[in-house]
Amino acid sequence: MKKIGMAIALSLSMVLPAMADTYPSRPITWIVPFAAGGITDLTSRKIAEVLTEKLGQSVIVENKPGAGGFVGTKEASLAPADGYTVVYGSSGPLSISPALDPSKVTYDPVKDFDWVHGITASPQIIVASTNMPFNTIEELVDYAKENPGKINFGSPGNGTAQHLGGELLKKAAGIDMVHVPYKAGATQMVDLASGVIDLSFEYASVVAPYVEEGKMKVIGTTGTARSPKFPDAKTVVEAGFPDAVNVGWTIVGVPAGTPAEIKQKLNEVLGEAMADERIVKMLEANAQGRLENVDATNGNEYVAKEIEKYRALGVSAQ
Amino acid sequence: MELLDHIALGLSVALTFENLAYAFVGCLLGTLIGVLPGLGPLATISMLLPLTYSLQPEAALIMLAGIYYGAQYGGSTTAIIVNLPGESSAVVTALDGYQLARQGKAGLALATAALSSFFAGTVAAIFIAFLAKPLAQVAFQFGPAEYFAMMVVGLILATVLSNARMIESIAMVVFGILLSCIGTDITSGDERFTFGATKLFDGLDFVVMAMAVFGFAEIIKNLSEEDQGKNLGTARITRLMPRWAEIKAMFGPAARGTAIGSILGVLPGGGAAIGSFASYAVEKKVAKDPELFGRGHLAGVAGPEAANNAASQTSFIPLLTLGMPSNAVMALMVGAMMIHDITPGPRVMETNPSLFWGLIASMWVGNLMLVILNLPLVGIWVRLLSVPYKLLYPAIMLLCCIGAFSLKNDVFEIYLCAIMCLAGYIVVALGLPAAPLLLGFILGPMLEENLRRALLISRGDFSVLFSSWISLGFYAVAIVSIIAMTAPSIRTKREVLEE
Numbered sequence: 001m002k003k004i005g006m007a008i009a010l011s012l013s014m015v016l017p018a019m020a021d022t023y024p025s026r027p028i029t030w031i032v033p034f035a036a037g038g039i040t041d042l043t044s045r046k047i048a049e050v051l052t053e054k055l056g057q058s059v060i061v062e063n064k065p066g067a068g069g070f071v072g073t074k075e076a077s078l079a080p081a082d083g084y085t086v087v088y089g090s091s092g093p094l095s096i097s098p099a100l101d102p103s104k105v106t107y108d109p110v111k112d113f114d115w116v117h118g119i120t121a122s123p124q125i126i127v128a129s130t131n132m133p134f135n136t137i138e139e140l141v142d143y144a145k146e147n148p149g150k151i152n153f154g155s156p157g158n159g160t161a162q163h164l165g166g167e168l169l170k171k172a173a174g175i176d177m178v179h180v181p182y183k184a185g186a187t188q189m190v191d192l193a194s195g196v197i198d199l200s201f202e203y204a205s206v207v208a209p210y211v212e213e214g215k216m217k218v219i220g221t222t223g224t225a226r227s228p229k230f231p232d233a234k235t236v237v238e239a240g241f242p243d244a245v246n247v248g249w250t251i252v253g254v255p256a257g258t259p260a261e262i263k264q265k266l267n268e269v270l271g272e273a274m275a276d277e278r279i280v281k282m283l284e285a286n287a288q289g290r291l292e293n294v295d296a297t298n299g300n301e302y303v304a305k306e307i308e309k310y311r312a313l314g315v316s317a318q
Numbered sequence: 319m320e321l322l323d324h325i326a327l328g329l330s331v332a333l334t335f336e337n338l339a340y341a342f343v344g345c346l347l348g349t350l351i352g353v354l355p356g357l358g359p360l361a362t363i364s365m366l367l368p369l370t371y372s373l374q375p376e377a378a379l380i381m382l383a384g385i386y387y388g389a390q391y392g393g394s395t396t397a398i399i400v401n402l403p404g405e406s407s408a409v410v411t412a413l414d415g416y417q418l419a420r421q422g423k424a425g426l427a428l429a430t431a432a433l434s435s436f437f438a439g440t441v442a443a444i445f446i447a448f449l450a451k452p453l454a455q456v457a458f459q460f461g462p463a464e465y466f467a468m469m470v471v472g473l474i475l476a477t478v479l480s481n482a483r484m485i486e487s488i489a490m491v492v493f494g495i496l497l498s499c500i501g502t503d504i505t506s507g508d509e510r511f512t513f514g515a516t517k518l519f520d521g522l523d524f525v526v527m528a529m530a531v532f533g534f535a536e537i538i539k540n541l542s543e544e545d546q547g548k549n550l551g552t553a554r555i556t557r558l559m560p561r562w563a564e565i566k567a568m569f570g571p572a573a574r575g576t577a578i579g580s581i582l583g584v585l586p587g588g589g590a591a592i593g594s595f596a597s598y599a600v601e602k603k604v605a606k607d608p609e610l611f612g613r614g615h616l617a618g619v620a621g622p623e624a625a626n627n628a629a630s631q632t633s634f635i636p637l638l639t640l641g642m643p644s645n646a647v648m649a650l651m652v653g654a655m656m657i658h659d660i661t662p663g664p665r666v667m668e669t670n671p672s673l674f675w676g677l678i679a680s681m682w683v684g685n686l687m688l689v690i691l692n693l694p695l696v697g698i699w700v701r702l703l704s705v706p707y708k709l710l711y712p713a714i715m716l717l718c719c720i721g722a723f724s725l726k727n728d729v730f731e732i733y734l735c736a737i738m739c740l741a742g743y744i745v746v747a748l749g750l751p752a753a754p755l756l757l758g759f760i761l762g763p764m765l766e767e768n769l770r771r772a773l774l775i776s777r778g779d780f781s782v783l784f785s786s787w788i789s790l791g792f793y794a795v796a797i798v799s800i801i802a803m804t805a806p807s808i809r810t811k812r813e814v815l816e817e
Contacts, residue, residue: 067519158507
């Protein structure tokens with residue numbers, strides 16, 4: 001064993017200086033801070049597959065779930081800054097939690113990472129129980145003003161992008177609604193379908209089966225553009241509440257201090273991968289948008305701005 | 319007819335190649351651990367939970383259920399041939415089964431056990447299918463307040479169903495609830511008992527808890543006892559197929575056993591073992607020749623075997639229709655469902671019809687497999703008894719550590735397993751009941767979550783908890799259970815005083 005260790009150390013010392021030119025010369029680990037089988041995991045695996053082809057080296061997805069993404073993101077921040085560990089970051093652990101509950105976050109989402117390429121950006125669909133009298137965002141706001149504090153909105157947990165979707169609309173429209181947190185998205189949808197809660201801000205792929213069966217109705221979207229899946233639903237911008245725009249996003253990054261050439265290389269291949277037909281089709285099928293115009297030059301700036309946006313909301317995680 | 323549609327849906331799920339394969343694996347494993355004394359379905363299911371993460375929920379539950387009722391078959395095999403009941407429910411089978419075997423009728427006893435079990439399994443599956451419909455109609459009236467009331471009943475029953483002293487089971491339930499409080503509070507988002515450790519934010523993993531408390535602790539306890547039952551005289555297996563007259567003789571007891579088992583299985587705290595004891599008692603009463611019981615009476619095998627199999631299947635009814643576990647194995651099933659984000663409860667039938675009906679159909683398919691597995695292959699199972707535990711157990715524990723690691727790709731879970739294993743061993747070694755601990759751990763958070771959600775929606779108005787007939791019904795059951803629980807202890811105390 002010792003001999004092998006020595007051999008590895010020796011070969012590493014020879015490889016390191018020349019690393020940037022030959023990158024990647026060994027498999028890359030792609031950390032997903034969420035459990036296998038979820039949407040972040042599935043998206044990651046598909047992109048990793050395309051990257052493996054483009055880089056000529058295996059990109060291995062490793063799930064490090066726990067504490068809403070904290071565990072995996074923290075782990076990635078501690079990895080060597082050599083480009084062989086990349087992390088699939090997302091708005092929850094990178095912007096919402098650092099803004100709302102900074103004491104829990106043990107890494108700095110801006111200083112500990114170099115973000116290299118934006119991946120997805122998905123607005124939430126605003127869905128309501130069929131018992132509710134309103135059918136559009138404007139009607140919802142009017143109803144909420146007439147009945148302050150009467151409306152309940154569900155979310156898959158405190159400090160999730162879906163929870164913030166509701167909080168942002170509350171603030172932008174000056175209405176009062178009560179947040180009812182759940183442990184998982186599925187239970188929340190079932191409760192909305194049977195009228196236990198009134199409203200929810202959820203992703204298109206989650207609400208679609210219920211909407212198709214007529215168990216809930218779509219009244220709007222938190223995006224800047226209409227959802228291709230529900231083109232009749234107005235955006236919060238159209239309804240006159242541009243401050244209620246809320247998008248759950250994902251971004252790929254490396255630990256801070258990674259050589260610039262490596263970041264440039266990753267930025268390039270990720271750009272190619274995002275244009276790949278397989279990725280385009282997958283995003284369409286999952287009703288996910290893409291995080292455009294975020295790359296190695298402005299990634300950290302984007303994350304910092306998002307943190308500011310949520311901090312300005314002035315809510316703590318209840 | 320709607321029922322036929324449902325059964326067709328169920329069969330279409332159960333008969334896919336994948337699900338058939340998992341049913342087979344479940345039945346095989348179930349038979350295996352049924353044969354081996356010491357390792358029960360509880361330990362096995364808890365240790366296999368990590369494996370089910372990557373499976374479809376249907377496949378996962380089909381396999382786990384297969385282990386449970388497969389164990390009933392396996393347990394009776396060794397009970398008959400070597401007088402070594404592999405399962406507590408097979409204790410009764412050993413009484414007459416082994417005597418039959420000694421008279422050279424081992425084949426007949428085995429066939430009786432398997433056929434009665436198959437008969438009971440078939441009837442029980444139909445019974446579940448019929449009962450499902452009326453219960454499903456109540457499902458839509460279930461909100462957080464009703465779930466809360468149901469959890470109150472569940473926690474009270476968790477103490478009733480353990481046969482330990484009441485004070486001990488209450489203590490274990492409370493201990494379980496306390497352990498479940500570790501982690502992020504859903505309603506407020508605050509951390510509880512994590513001491514700032516990020517890895518504890520999600521709380522203790524249910525799988526780790528189950529594996530450590532039921533799996534590891536049980537194994538350590540078994541290892542500390544001496545190997546028993548080795549080198550027992552093995553009866554020779556003779557003619558397997560029963561004669562027509564014998565089939566007729568076993569039909570009555572099997573039918574009665576099925577009825578008794580089906581009813582006792584539905585009742586919380588019931589289950590396979592009680593069913594078989596009750597059936598044996600009944601058969602002894604109705605038989606024309608009660609003096610033959612204990613000396614190799616066919617009815618003494620047919621009745622209890624039918625009862626334990628029927629009960630093990632109907633105990634899925636409260637789980638699938640209400641989400642209420644009636645025993646510790648069913649509590650593990652709740653956990654297995656929650657792993658897949660399925661909230662056990664009356665809505666499962668509506669939201670996951672393929673899971674519900676697929677599981678029921680697979681029970682019947684599984685029973686058929688078990689008959690085939692157990693009768694011709696009986697020799698192989700008996701030979702398994704000669705594998706020394708000192709080889710078997712370390713192998714199992716190694717596999718479990720891999721399972722624990724694979725939960726989150728993190729060695730932390732293995733450490734957690736070790737710590738909980740120690741705690742579990744202390745619990746087992748002190749003779750405290752482990753099942754209420756796990757039930758408290760599972761039901762406690764559901765109780766809290768639903769109570770707080772109900773109050774959040776009602777803006778703090780407590781009367782919402784008593785506003786529906788369903789809730790009131792549950793509270794009534796809770797009160798009756800408390801009275802029933804305290805009454806016998808009052809009685810025994812009085813008896814002690816009188817003496």
